[in-house]
Amino acid sequence: MNLDALFKLTNGLYILGANDNGRYVGSLVDAVTQVAHEPVIVVVSCGNQSYTKECIEKTKEFSLSVLCKDVDPFVLGNFGFQSSRNVNKWDNVDFYVEGGLPYLRNNIASIRCRVLSKTEFVSNTMFTAEVIDADSVKDAEPLTYRDYRGYFKTEVLKSFEEYKKNGIKKTETQTPVKEESKMSDTKDKKWVCTVCGYVYDGDVPFEELPEDWVCPLCGVDKSFFELQEV
Ligand SMILES: Cc1cc2nc3c(=O)[nH]c(=O)nc-3n(C[C@H](O)[C@H](O)[C@H](O)COP(=O)(O)O)c2cc1C
Numbered sequence: 001m002n003l004d005a006l007f008k009l010t011n012g013l014y015i016l017g018a019n020d021n022g023r024y025v026g027s028l029v030d031a032v033t034q035v036a037h038e039p040v041i042v043v044v045s046c047g048n049q050s051y052t053k054e055c056i057e058k059t060k061e062f063s064l065s066v067l068c069k070d071v072d073p074f075v076l077g078n079f080g081f082q083s084s085r086n087v088n089k090w091d092n093v094d095f096y097v098e099g100g101l102p103y104l105r106n107n108i109a110s111i112r113c114r115v116l117s118k119t120e121f122v123s124n125t126m127f128t129a130e131v132i133d134a135d136s137v138k139d140a141e142p143l144t145y146r147d148y149r150g151y152f153k154t155e156v157l158k159s160f161e162e163y164k165k166n167g168i169k170k171t172e173t174q175t176p177v178k179e180e181s182k183m184s185d186t187k188d189k190k191w192v193c194t195v196c197g198y199v200y201d202g203d204v205p206f207e208e209l210p211e212d213w214v215c216p217l218c219g220v221d222k223s224f225f226e227l228q229e230v
Pocket residue numbers: 025026027028029030031032045046047048049050051052053079080081082083084085148195196197217218
């Protein structure tokens with residue numbers, strides 16, 4: 001089976017938001033699809049390691065913020081490369097709250113959902129949910145998973161590494177300095193996690209890491225890493 005075939009499915013990118021006893025949590029997701037229009041039903045699939053998933057299981061509701069092409073790349077790293085278990089991700093971005101759920105301010109649509117059922121798989125939990133409110137915020141091009149795997153990922157990794165190094169919190173209004181893109185000409189091959197985009201940069205050569213070593217960001221094993229130009 002060639003899993004590259006699945007990258008040709010067209011997905012958007014979304015911030016999945018939930019409430020954790022008054023604290024807001026969230027995750028970057030692409031596995032979202034509308035599956036019925038009467039009533040309006042969507043499915044969302046969460047990795048079983050996701051803390052946002054655990055909160056949705058308890059509260060049975062979540063928000064979706066639809067990302068647009070001009071989103072600050074840091075937003076994707078902030079919600080996709082670290083867990084709400086340890087970080088208050090929403091503190092790092094410009095957001096608003098409606099009905100106890102968080103939404104990214106610079107989004108193109110805000111959608112509120114109530115969970116009807118869940119289906120559990122080995123790797124993921126799929127929520128089937130009814131859309132109970134939706135607002136089309138602005139008319140702009142949605143960011144796709146293909147954009148992410150193509151031109152956008154380098155920007156996301158750079159802004160997230162900068163945040164990790166300097167502890168600088170960025171909001172969407174503070175977009176990264178564009179001149180950095182000049183540096184992308186000097187390409188270098190690194191082992192990259194195909195699930196979350198983490199770039200391995202340790203002193204021990206990647207090949208020599210023990211077989212039970214896992215990605216420090218998303219927890220998948222070594223087989224999910226690929227040697228890529230970064
Ligand atoms: C481009 C991209 C797409 C992702 N898509 C999903 C997804 O569809 N479902 C999911 O649960 N996690 C997805 N993830 C991984 C989560 O965003 C990531 O594991 C996050 O750290 C979970 O945070 P949480 O523990 O706060 O829920 C994706 C990550 C990236 C970088």
